[in-house]
Amino acid sequence: MNIINELSWVTGGPQGSGVDTSANIFARACYLAGLHIYGKREYHSNIKGEHSYFTIRVSNKTIRSHLDRIDMLVALDAETIFRHLSYVSKGASIIYDSSLNDKRLEDINTIGDVARRRIETFLKSKNKNSVKDMLDSVRDECSICSIPFNELLSQLAAERGESMLSRLTRVTNIMSVASSLALLDLDVKYIHDAIKSIFKSKTNVIALNIDAANKAYNYTKAKYDISKRFVSKSLDNLILLQGTQAAALGKISAGCRFQTYYPITPATDESEFLESNQIISNIDGTKGSLVVIQTEDEISAITMATGAAIAGARSSTSTSGPGFSLMAEGLSWAGMNEVPVVITLYQRAGPSTGLPTRHEQGDLLFAINAGHGEFPRAVIASGDVEEIYYDTIRAFNYAERYQMPVIHILDKALANSLVTCKVYDTSKIKIDRGLLIDSVNGDYKRFRLSDDGISTRVRLGTENGIFWNTGDEHDEYGHITEDPEMRDIMMEKRMKKLDTMLRDLSNEEKAIFYDNNSDKTIITWGSPKGAILDAISMLDNTFNMLQIKLLQPFPSSYISEVLSNTQMVIDVEMNYSAQLAKLIKLYTNKEVDYRIVKYNGRPISADELYYALSNIINGSKERRVVLRNGV
Amino acid sequence: MNIINELSWVTGGPQGSGVDTSANIFARACYLAGLHIYGKREYHSNIKGEHSYFTIRVSNKTIRSHLDRIDMLVALDAETIFRHLSYVSKGASIIYDSSLNDKRLEDINTIGDVARRRIETFLKSKNKNSVKDMLDSVRDECSICSIPFNELLSQLAAERGESMLSRLTRVTNIMSVASSLALLDLDVKYIHDAIKSIFKSKTNVIALNIDAANKAYNYTKAKYDISKRFVSKSLDNLILLQGTQAAALGKISAGCRFQTYYPITPATDESEFLESNQIISNIDGTKGSLVVIQTEDEISAITMATGAAIAGARSSTSTSGPGFSLMAEGLSWAGMNEVPVVITLYQRAGPSTGLPTRHEQGDLLFAINAGHGEFPRAVIASGDVEEIYYDTIRAFNYAERYQMPVIHILDKALANSLVTCKVYDTSKIKIDRGLLIDSVNGDYKRFRLSDDGISTRVRLGTENGIFWNTGDEHDEYGHITEDPEMRDIMMEKRMKKLDTMLRDLSNEEKAIFYDNNSDKTIITWGSPKGAILDAISMLDNTFNMLQIKLLQPFPSSYISEVLSNTQMVIDVEMNYSAQLAKLIKLYTNKEVDYRIVKYNGRPISADELYYALSNIINGSKERRVVLRNGV
Amino acid sequence: MVSKRFTIADYKTSVHNDWCPGCGDFGILNSIQMVLTEMQLPNHKVAIFSGIGCSGKTPHYINVNGIHTLHGRVLPYAIGAKLANPNLEVIAVGGDGDGLGIGAGHFVNIGRRNIDLTYIIFDNGVYGLTKGQASPTLKLGIKTKSLPNPNINQNINPIALALVAGFTFIARAYSYDIKHLKDVIRKAIEHKGLAFIDVLQPCPTYNDIYTREWFAGEGNMDPTTMKERSRVYKLEDENYDPIVHEGSKEEINLKMAQAIAKSNEWDNRIPIGVFYKNEHGYIYEERIESRISDYKENPPALQKIESNGISIASIKSILQLL
Amino acid sequence: MVSKRFTIADYKTSVHNDWCPGCGDFGILNSIQMVLTEMQLPNHKVAIFSGIGCSGKTPHYINVNGIHTLHGRVLPYAIGAKLANPNLEVIAVGGDGDGLGIGAGHFVNIGRRNIDLTYIIFDNGVYGLTKGQASPTLKLGIKTKSLPNPNINQNINPIALALVAGFTFIARAYSYDIKHLKDVIRKAIEHKGLAFIDVLQPCPTYNDIYTREWFAGEGNMDPTTMKERSRVYKLEDENYDPIVHEGSKEEINLKMAQAIAKSNEWDNRIPIGVFYKNEHGYIYEERIESRISDYKENPPALQKIESNGISIASIKSILQLL
Numbered sequence A, B: 001m002n003i004i005n006e007l008s009w010v011t012g013g014p015q016g017s018g019v020d021t022s023a024n025i026f027a028r029a030c031y032l033a034g035l036h037i038y039g040k041r042e043y044h045s046n047i048k049g050e051h052s053y054f055t056i057r058v059s060n061k062t063i064r065s066h067l068d069r070i071d072m073l074v075a076l077d078a079e080t081i082f083r084h085l086s087y088v089s090k091g092a093s094i095i096y097d098s099s100l101n102d103k104r105l106e107d108i109n110t111i112g113d114v115a116r117r118r119i120e121t122f123l124k125s126k127n128k129n130s131v132k133d134m135l136d137s138v139r140d141e142c143s144i145c146s147i148p149f150n151e152l153l154s155q156l157a158a159e160r161g162e163s164m165l166s167r168l169t170r171v172t173n174i175m176s177v178a179s180s181l182a183l184l185d186l187d188v189k190y191i192h193d194a195i196k197s198i199f200k201s202k203t204n205v206i207a208l209n210i211d212a213a214n215k216a217y218n219y220t221k222a223k224y225d226i227s228k229r230f231v232s233k234s235l236d237n238l239i240l241l242q243g244t245q246a247a248a249l250g251k252i253s254a255g256c257r258f259q260t261y262y263p264i265t266p267a268t269d270e271s272e273f274l275e276s277n278q279i280i281s282n283i284d285g286t287k288g289s290l291v292v293i294q295t296e297d298e299i300s301a302i303t304m305a306t307g308a309a310i311a312g313a314r315s316s317t318s319t320s321g322p323g324f325s326l327m328a329e330g331l332s333w334a335g336m337n338e339v340p341v342v343i344t345l346y347q348r349a350g351p352s353t354g355l356p357t358r359h360e361q362g363d364l365l366f367a368i369n370a371g372h373g374e375f376p377r378a379v380i381a382s383g384d385v386e387e388i389y390y391d392t393i394r395a396f397n398y399a400e401r402y403q404m405p406v407i408h409i410l411d412k413a414l415a416n417s418l419v420t421c422k423v424y425d426t427s428k429i430k431i432d433r434g435l436l437i438d439s440v441n442g443d444y445k446r447f448r449l450s451d452d453g454i455s456t457r458v459r460l461g462t463e464n465g466i467f468w469n470t471g472d473e474h475d476e477y478g479h480i481t482e483d484p485e486m487r488d489i490m491m492e493k494r495m496k497k498l499d500t501m502l503r504d505l506s507n508e509e510k511a512i513f514y515d516n517n518s519d520k521t522i523i524t525w526g527s528p529k530g531a532i533l534d535a536i537s538m539l540d541n542t543f544n545m546l547q548i549k550l551l552q553p554f555p556s557s558y559i560s561e562v563l564s565n566t567q568m569v570i571d572v573e574m575n576y577s578a579q580l581a582k583l584i585k586l587y588t589n590k591e592v593d594y595r596i597v598k599y600n601g602r603p604i605s606a607d608e609l610y611y612a613l614s615n616i617i618n619g620s621k622e623r624r625v626v627l628r629n630g631v
Numbered sequence C, D: 001m002v003s004k005r006f007t008i009a010d011y012k013t014s015v016h017n018d019w020c021p022g023c024g025d026f027g028i029l030n031s032i033q034m035v036l037t038e039m040q041l042p043n044h045k046v047a048i049f050s051g052i053g054c055s056g057k058t059p060h061y062i063n064v065n066g067i068h069t070l071h072g073r074v075l076p077y078a079i080g081a082k083l084a085n086p087n088l089e090v091i092a093v094g095g096d097g098d099g100l101g102i103g104a105g106h107f108v109n110i111g112r113r114n115i116d117l118t119y120i121i122f123d124n125g126v127y128g129l130t131k132g133q134a135s136p137t138l139k140l141g142i143k144t145k146s147l148p149n150p151n152i153n154q155n156i157n158p159i160a161l162a163l164v165a166g167f168t169f170i171a172r173a174y175s176y177d178i179k180h181l182k183d184v185i186r187k188a189i190e191h192k193g194l195a196f197i198d199v200l201q202p203c204p205t206y207n208d209i210y211t212r213e214w215f216a217g218e219g220n221m222d223p224t225t226m227k228e229r230s231r232v233y234k235l236e237d238e239n240y241d242p243i244v245h246e247g248s249k250e251e252i253n254l255k256m257a258q259a260i261a262k263s264n265e266w267d268n269r270i271p272i273g274v275f276y277k278n279e280h281g282y283i284y285e286e287r288i289e290s291r292i293s294d295y296k297e298n299p300p301a302l303q304k305i306e307s308n309g310i311s312i313a314s315i316k317s318i319l320q321l322l
């Protein structure tokens, strides 16, 4: 190994065996060592036993995506070897437990038929059979580090006077992380600190893990050639976190004080994080608090959040596709009654239950059109974990300023990716409650007509500010009307707010243009941003990128303007039918030239995108490119 | 009056007072007299007391829409005069109860603020006050027939020895119908027959109503100038019915044998009609039957219907916007599991509860995009009551042929319009159950891969045909898979069915082109068809019309082809944002030149459309025209 | 300062009421307005939530905050508002179809929460606003006016369901006995915890079986006097004690059993009044207070979140612990 | 012709089972397969429907028709299939969150129908597949492993809820007592009408309170023997008679009251077995038959609707009556 300041590290193992924890410790150790992190988690809709893995990409520069290529593979079971070996790069290291050598494909029952056939074909083609065979086939190109984890464990047990070896098996994961750090010649103190930070107050667990880490670290250093791979500098202004945490932090900063949810992957983490941080310290020394309610279903989640918003709280709910489907009716009611409620929608692979723990951006057109009838709503999308925080705050501002439901659309890739990101600058954010008023003089009309469609709003319980809401068409007081003239007036009042919003917002809030002075522009929304930027930089910035953040109301004129200066437009998104390309066509008249899509449940990697874009540069005629990488 | 063979008749009164019955009797009498009917019903979301009215247009030629213009107004209360007088045409007749003369606007509490102000302004401008005043103002132009209904009632009571006058008030409506017929010089026998046909076996009621009708008929003939308005011929091949009945009949003919519903306006009528006709006579002498289930909500309605479809029944559910919103998740499941289930969606004015008894076509994009994730579905729209029947049968054929949910999208205008229509030709219809098989040989795979994406399907309970369904991504057997390769294969299998469908369908199933050799083409979908065709013929056929029936998958190439030969495209639809125009733009690249929209809850009339189109012919620059007629 | 006394007129709006003449809903509306007057509740502090149905129009006729929500969803909307600001007086109303058909899931699950609000069901046995289909309280085999066939479903017993779900105040009233109804509503509002009232509400338009006359005793001969006797009787007139006094498990079991037995009475003798009342155990708001001590004084809806547009929440300490 | 006898292997699939080791779900799966074997039910005539959750995966492991539906919606899917073809043997299974949280509305409303099917809830007190949140059967104040705070909601009592809803066979079983569980499932299937089984199903991964050991008696001292005593006991061992014999209103009241009282027992003595069984009264299928006399022989799913592509339904007579 050389100092190349880049690494794509993968660890795999059965779900529930600690893969997640060890990847988090590895990431945190590298982060503490001053490196940038992009981590991606893959797991089945299963609690224990199915294959899960975690990719951690490490670099001394900003990175925004994962790579399919593996530079260091940590295999604590045979399945990891069988599944991932084909992605291992030349010169990679493979850390594995030497006791796995004789395991064969047929010994593993968690590999489904299709993957099994695929691996079988591969094995046959190479005349391979066991784990050892497989590793032999790459021994020339890779450095294979077999570590006797069981033996080390026994030693550890003996040293600690622990008779039940099974109590210790969990720490194998930590040992594999320690071995990884050793191979990279990163100081062992980083893993110590990472362990402390992850296990917080559990002192016994910390001590045990540190012992185990040391043992593996030393063993590895002693046995294998070690060479420095990274030179790092201090990263004071970076934090390491996941997308769901960014959203939760955004909600706290935004002043969201009421959150409802019904458990669903991958949204639940956000609500649980909020519940664990429900007492809020204010800068003026007072305390705030956030009420988090687990409801009986998602219908209740959206309607309860709406009720709280009517009472005057900044209020939201978080969900994923199936839950969002159940919210359509409530969304329509909130639109009709001009209630500022925020829905954080974490997309996952559909349709229906789909691949509930996997990736997709399949709900864009649904989010824009969900709910019967026509009413104003905003749909905004974030492209990375940093944006999530700021956009969450914007979502609440938009909701209150324009008095409409706002859907903040994210996806599983953003929710679960573990990344280093610039520490949030709370001085940058503004809270804008729009026309929310504290006291009322004179005759109060909740839906008073106005030029921009926006009326003053009061909290329930405001003196002289009694008001009515109804899902029926209503007059300015909120009482039912069926008058055709009033109906037109009220439809126009509500819909006008979309124009008001488009007029108000800055270009930066609508879309971000990464201008590389190219005549080719990639358009996208949401999580593919990272892979695109990384791939573009691998391609010497031969593309611009336009990341659309405001999807509804669609900022036609700004987008048209940007795209008018470009020769070739390439759409990149993670769904079957290229939904953004439809919006572009509809609202800018531009037919995109290429669609690069992916819908196998795995996020887009920088390297597969690099190849796809290279092909386009080289004149490929294929107008629709389907990416299919991933395990 | 002359023989002009055309009449626009309106009767109004408080909801629940029999307006509906009398309009039905009037329509039926005219129908029995050999005339064509187009009837439109307007009522509040209320059970008793609010203003409701019914427009019956009568002609000796085919008519397809209502007119705003009123040729004969039948007012049994003052409110009807106040609300409708401004639409009365020159030369019209006004039948009213002479006891209403002194009623003033302030006596009527069922007129809401907005309408009240509008009428007040009108009254002031004309210096009018009471009903009599108002009528005076049109006395020169109209023939005012004041009928002493109360007196006639008393006579009737005396003749029949009925002491409680209140038991008879209901028949005032019939009397007003009889007066109408008398003025038109239509034979009194038609009203007799109409009464018999509406009240079926209630002989007492029939006798009473016939007596009452005779009394008013004779009184009117004696007192007023009578002149023949219609010359009619026999109409053997016409039936008189409503859209919900057409859909129900279509379901019976289609072999739908399981229907679920949760009550909702305007869909309920269809299910109630089916329940009242649940024993089916088959042409081979056997009996069939249709199970109709009132569920606890719409989630249950869609999922229960889906369960029945899996069992093997042709199965459907009917609903309106709010109910459809609740079906989004179930729709997605049905798409994922390739279940043939039909949803009849009767749109009404939204958003939310909206104007629950009023008109709109606001759910098109929602129907196309409802449900999370991407899955195949078909959305088809009928333009009139005749089409509803045949399209209902198609819906089931498509559902079973392509094994996907089919949304048959209608609206309140179609549901509740009472029209004469060509008797259904059951020899024209075909039942195509697609790849439904009765017996299985060998290894059965429900989702077996195939070139066109379609697999054989069995009923639950078929020997050797055990199968699995799951909302999760699945393999050919229907067992869960998370394999990325299998996922791609299955997504592609499902989505391919849309291409198969587009390939299979004839142009006529996709869209109907009314070619008048014009360089201007009106595009539309659903219920505006009638008003457009009527308006076009008023304009000497200076426009073609393209009625799109298949909205999803969108028949891009056929529509592009048709539109490529036209200079000007005018979109007409009943919603705010011109949803069809968006699809046209998206799928054919054509920006429509004019959008004529209406969203005040009242359907488009032929006369208002005539004016709008005339303006366009005359070079109006207004690209978006909002129609605002209606009471 | 002399504070103004509210009169019943203060609780009325000028909105035209379009219920059918003779509808039982009027009695409920009037009773609510009377209770508000009795309790002198400031209009702006009260919020009435409703579902969809004839009953759903109620809030428009009452001059307090009125939120007319979705069919079946009145409870979660009401809960949201109440929990965002527990100082509001929250009343939820709706139809039997609304609450026990499409809304049954929320009915059962609000029972798990014992939130301090009052829920009134307008129980007319039919879906009024959609023209008379059977509602979940209509009994098996009954054929009301608009049904093509006798009702094919058994009925839900709302009292028993509320009990099993966990409501802590459960009553029934009759919409033409306004004085009694008013008293029951007041007790429900004053109850600390989740209160439910099933109001027998004749629908003269669609329910031709359970009519005003039927309740008044039509055809119900008193075997002793041989006169028609009202079918409705008051629990309190028979020394029925609904109250859980000690709160022991045994007592609760007993009181629940007695309430369920009473709730099964129908036909000739239909009890109204309070079936069950239990103020032992924490209400939901107190459970939240055990996590957030100043929850009532500084509830979500009233919290200060910004100062001159700057967020006052600090996330520093959370970032440090990430 | 000698008909083949089915063995348990005939009811198993080769699908890899990915429940956690030691999960209570295995016992339920095995019991169902044993009952199918005992009853020699032909595989193609049985359809198992499930909701979403760990429990929802059950159908994939059983070699009969398996329909793995949506979260909370197992009942309406199952009803649809059963009513479209009443000759199918339909079993519905799902989690406690699935059936009593998001699905509670269907649970209550299926009770109004008394359809001849069996519904089994896998009652583990948690949302297993979403990683251990509180389910509706978890009791107030209990803090299982994954909860940041003790449970803030009261629990639903599934037995009492089923009773009040109108189920006609109601039982509880324990997933580690397979023999008993199997017998209860068989009785439920053989019951004519709507049957419900609440299966206590320890989730070793997330429910660290109601564990296998806890049910087995951990810390539950028998005051006489001073040994740990299983918390679970069988109703049939105590001469409990769940059956409504005569069907009179009084008897039904009594049997319901006894069942509710029993259902409130918990902690040291937890009854399993049949709580209530009532075969009087018509099942839903019979109610349909009263409208459609050949409903069972010629059900919706099996009706002939066309002959050579021509619809065989005649609409003439309806058109005439329009």
Ligand SMILES: Cc1ncc(C[n+]2csc(CCOP(=O)(O)OP(=O)(O)O)c2C)c(N)n1
Pocket (backbone or CB within 6 Å): B262, B263, B264, B265, B298, B322, B323, B326, B353, C052, C053, C054, C055, C056, C071, C094, C095, C096, C097, C098, C099, C122, C124, C126, C127, C128, C129, C130, C135
């Ligand atoms: C989701 C949804 N489904 C159906 C309807 C139609 N709908 C309006 S009122 C009503 C039933 C009303 O019955 P109930 O709740 O008993 O109230 P009532 O009119 O008897 O007071 C229904 C089904 C609706 N508004 N929303």
Ligand SMILES: Cc1ncc(C[n+]2csc(CCOP(=O)(O)OP(=O)(O)O)c2C)c(N)n1
Pocket (backbone or CB within 6 Å): A262, A263, A264, A265, A298, A322, A323, A326, A353, D052, D053, D054, D055, D056, D071, D094, D095, D096, D097, D098, D099, D122, D124, D126, D127, D128, D129, D130, D135
């Ligand atoms: C509409 C919807 N909301 C949420 C989810 C996410 N979800 C999957 S399983 C589950 C809960 C499972 O708990 P339970 O029903 O008790 O079953 P168990 O896993 O305990 O067997 C939830 C909420 C979903 N699939 N669909």
Ligand code: SF4
Pocket (backbone or CB within 6 Å): B047, B048, C018, C019, C020, C022, C023, C024, C025, C054, C055, C124, C128, C129, C202, C203, C204, C205, C206
């Ligand atoms: S339909 Fe019945 S419930 Fe509705 S307003 Fe009329 S009488 Fe009252």
Ligand code: SF4
Pocket (backbone or CB within 6 Å): A047, A048, D018, D019, D020, D022, D023, D024, D025, D054, D055, D124, D128, D129, D202, D203, D204, D205, D206
């Ligand atoms: S999480 Fe619990 S219920 Fe789910 S499989 Fe594991 S042990 Fe069983």
Ligand SMILES: [Mg+2]
Pocket (backbone or CB within 6 Å): C053, C095, C096, C097, C122, C123, C124, C125, C126, C127, C128, C135
């Ligand atoms: Mg009702």
Ligand SMILES: [Mg+2]
Pocket (backbone or CB within 6 Å): D053, D095, D096, D097, D122, D123, D124, D125, D126, D127, D128, D135
């Ligand atoms: Mg569970």
